[in-house]
Amino acid sequence: MSFPWANNYTPQHPFMKWMDEKLPVPRLVYNSVGAGYPVPRNLNYWWNFGFMALTCLALQIVTGIILAMHYAANAGVAFDSVEHIMRDVNWGWMLRYAHANGASAFFVVIYIHIFRGFYYGSYKAPREMVWLLGVVIFLLMMATAFMGYVLPWGQMSFWGAKVITGLFGAIPLVGEPIQHWLLGGFAPDNAALNRFFSLHYLLPFVIVGVVVLHIWALHIPGSSNPTGVEVKSESDTVPFFPYFIAKDGWTLGAFLFIYCAAVFFAPNALGHPDNYIPANPMSTPAHIVPEWYFWPFYAILRAFTFDFFIVPAKLMGVLAMFGAILVWFFLPWLDKSPVRSANYRPLYRKFFYVLVFFMAALFYLGGAPAAEPYVMMSQVAAFYYFAHFLIIVPIVSSIERPDPLPFSITEAVLGHDEKPASAPAA
Amino acid sequence: MIRMLSILVGLFFTVALAWSFGNGAYNAITEPAAPTAEHEFHKHPKELELASNGAFGKFDKAQLQRGFQVYKEVCSACHSLRLVAFRDLKQLGYNDDEVKAIAAGFQVPGLDPATGEANTRPGLATDYFPKPFANDIAARAANNNAVPPDLSLMTKARHDGPAYVYSLLTGYQNQPAELLKKFPDSKTGPGLHYNPYFANLNLAMAPPLTAEGQVTFGDGTKSTVPQMAKDVAAFLVWTAEPKLEKRHQTGWPVLLFLLFATVLGNLAYRNVWRNTKH
Numbered sequence: 265m266s267f268p269w270a271n272n273y274t275p276q277h278p279f280m281k282w283m284d285e286k287l288p289v290p291r292l293v294y295n296s297v298g299a300g301y302p303v304p305r306n307l308n309y310w311w312n313f314g315f316m317a318l319t320c321l322a323l324q325i326v327t328g329i330i331l332a333m334h335y336a337a338n339a340g341v342a343f344d345s346v347e348h349i350m351r352d353v354n355w356g357w358m359l360r361y362a363h364a365n366g367a368s369a370f371f372v373v374i375y376i377h378i379f380r381g382f383y384y385g386s387y388k389a390p391r392e393m394v395w396l397l398g399v400v401i402f403l404l405m406m407a408t409a410f411m412g413y414v415l416p417w418g419q420m421s422f423w424g425a426k427v428i429t430g431l432f433g434a435i436p437l438v439g440e441p442i443q444h445w446l447l448g449g450f451a452p453d454n455a456a457l458n459r460f461f462s463l464h465y466l467l468p469f470v471i472v473g474v475v476v477l478h479i480w481a482l483h484i485p486g487s488s489n490p491t492g493v494e495v496k497s498e499s500d501t502v503p504f505f506p507y508f509i510a511k512d513g514w515t516l517g518a519f520l521f522i523y524c525a526a527v528f529f530a531p532n533a534l535g536h537p538d539n540y541i542p543a544n545p546m547s548t549p550a551h552i553v554p555e556w557y558f559w560p561f562y563a564i565l566r567a568f569t570f571d572f573f574i575v576p577a578k579l580m581g582v583l584a585m586f587g588a589i590l591v592w593f594f595l596p597w598l599d600k601s602p603v604r605s606a607n608y609r610p611l612y613r614k615f616f617y618v619l620v621f622f623m624a625a626l627f628y629l630g631g632a633p634a635a636e637p638y639v640m641m642s643q644v645a646a647f648y649y650f651a652h653f654l655i656i657v658p659i660v661s662s663i664e665r666p667d668p669l670p671f672s673i674t675e676a677v678l679g680h681d682e683k684p685a686s687a688p689a690a
Numbered sequence: 691m692i693r694m695l696s697i698l699v700g701l702f703f704t705v706a707l708a709w710s711f712g713n714g715a716y717n718a719i720t721e722p723a724a725p726t727a728e729h730e731f732h733k734h735p736k737e738l739e740l741a742s743n744g745a746f747g748k749f750d751k752a753q754l755q756r757g758f759q760v761y762k763e764v765c766s767a768c769h770s771l772r773l774v775a776f777r778d779l780k781q782l783g784y785n786d787d788e789v790k791a792i793a794a795g796f797q798v799p800g801l802d803p804a805t806g807e808a809n810t811r812p813g814l815a816t817d818y819f820p821k822p823f824a825n826d827i828a829a830r831a832a833n834n835n836a837v838p839p840d841l842s843l844m845t846k847a848r849h850d851g852p853a854y855v856y857s858l859l860t861g862y863q864n865q866p867a868e869l870l871k872k873f874p875d876s877k878t879g880p881g882l883h884y885n886p887y888f889a890n891l892n893l894a895m896a897p898p899l900t901a902e903g904q905v906t907f908g909d910g911t912k913s914t915v916p917q918m919a920k921d922v923a924a925f926l927v928w929t930a931e932p933k934l935e936k937r938h939q940t941g942w943p944v945l946l947f948l949l950f951a952t953v954l955g956n957l958a959y960r961n962v963w964r965n966t967k968h
């Protein structure tokens with residue numbers, strides 16, 4: 265599962281030799297994140313976000329486990345137990361702000377990681393499985409984050425839970441029973457809060473499992489790279505350790521700097537003030553909005569305002585919201601261009617930037633009030649979103665003439681490479 | 691095949707969106723949304739400079755003590771502060787005896803040790819601030835059908851919270867004639883008070899800070915209405931986030947350390963890659 269020139273693990277110490285025979289964990293580490301994993305030498309900084317995402321996951325699990333030691337998942341005391349953490353638990357305020365902002369940091373990193381994939385065609389063969397597992401991780405993250413936001417049992421927790429579980433009510437015939445079954449009642453209450461806490465604790469470990477598969481699947485073909493040309497020879501790669509450990513390490517420092525600046529100096533900037541009001545089923549907030557990382561999909565949900573033939577507007581919105589993510593699963597087969605990197609795809613590159621623009625618009629519009637002109641703007645942005653993935657990408661990949669590719673990574677970096685006498689076309 | 695299907699699904703969603711857009715645009719043109727008094731006359735909070743603002747912000751303990759005095763003598767008649775205990779007041783610079791004396795000045799719910807019947811007793815330092823009303827029904831009955839909200843987290847529970855509290859307390863005024871001319875149905879109802887800083891412009895709370903000298907500050911600060919409003923806003927910043935100062939103090943060493951680690955990491959990176967073009 266690696267290149268023939270990869271460094272081979274040779275234990276020196278008798279204990280390590282013994283260990284290698286019985287349980288070769290050091291070998292596994294060496295081959296996956298050590299000197300035994302050759303990586304394309306030309307990876308740019310957009311490739312550093314996977315490592316940051318892994319750090320965020322670890323950070324969320326550590327802070328989350330400690331918070332769970334002090335939190336009480338009961339509708340009667342949940343809100344006050346969070347305030348107990350903020351006021352009376354030693355460093356509780358720091359743990360809670362680190363966890364709440366950690367979720368946001370995780371999503372910032374993951375969105376960049378995903379858009380890196382869109383630009384450089386990371387989803388294409390032979391890495392389809394890496395991509396599919398990545399989308400699964402993203403869906404699990406969304407479920408985990410949603411349930412985590414319910415736990416403080418503030419106004420937005422309660423009404424967010426009510427709106428999101430209400431989406432299942434849009435399913436014809438069985439929608440309402442499903443909604444009641446999910447909540448364990450007619451509206452969010454203690455039953456819902458308890459099961460959300462249970463699942464919020466479980467899902468991160470499921471994410472860890474899928475992350476292991478994601479990295480495993482990545483290590484079979486090896487990492488992609490900004491040229492999109494596959495690795496051909498030893499000169500195309502450098503060992504992960506120390507080269508990429510050093511590169512990932514220093515950018516991790518920069519990332520943690522920004523993250524800690526938010527934790528210590530603007531910890532509530534991304535939160536909603538209404539969540540500092542205890543949940544009150546009798547008082548509906550003026551604007552119910554989810555956390556910022558759901559805004560693009562929330563904007564898509566709200567963009568469907570009129571019944572479409574026999575499909576009610578609400579059902580249409582729910583289909584579109586889930587469809588907007590599910591479409592990513594099909595991307596490896598919708599984009600049939602043999603060229604991976606948008607650096608060599610002039611037409612696709614233009615549409616990629618249009619997608620970035622409209623995605624940014626959806627981010628803004630999902631947090632805006634559900635009134636004109638925001639709804640009409642959401643409709644335009646959502647129109648492009650669906651057109652991009654389902655119509656433009658398949659057509660562009662058929663009609664586009666890509667720019668010539670470099671022969672190899674080495675040639676792209678050094679300007680020359682020793683070509684074999686009968687060089688196969690790239 | 692999959693691409694044909696994909697284009698069909700894409701057309702389904704995009705045509706549905708175009709349909710929603712067309713209908714929405716038609717409605718927006720034929721029946722433009724009516725303007726509302728809230729939309730046109732609601733004001734954003736005034737600027738408020740507090741010592742706790744900014745990344746170097748610290749609490750001004752003298753101001754917090756003045757703010758506490760305003761809460762105790764004015765606000766606490768109707769508003770609870772249920773997340774704050776008397777012991778927390780030590781953070782405002784009171785000593786143990788002063789805290790005990792303050793606590794003893796409040797009557798908190800208790801039990802008669804002889805009969806077990808509910809009664810009240812003087813507060814202890816470990817008690818939390820008592821609620822002024824037994825329950826929401828009693829609170830509504832005494833306050834024109836509005837429940838005075840708990841103030842513990844007020845400055846975090848509103849956008850631009852400290853400035854909001856300050857603006858609301860100093861923002862009472864007569865309803866502008868212009869508003870009534872434009873929206874004749876929006877006359878402030880009986881028992882309500884016009885305040886442009888409140889979301890729906892009309893508030894059940896009567897102006898609580900009305901006259902200079904309503905509270906006599908021990909430190910000699912002149913108790914004008916804006917001064918009292920500012921001090922109580924500062925106090926409520928503390929009740930909402932008592933660890934704010936510690937957070938700021940912790941943040942700077944953390945950032946300095948990370949800056950150092952990042953620079954060191956960058957130098958290590960340059961060193962590792964010095965002979966490798968990439």
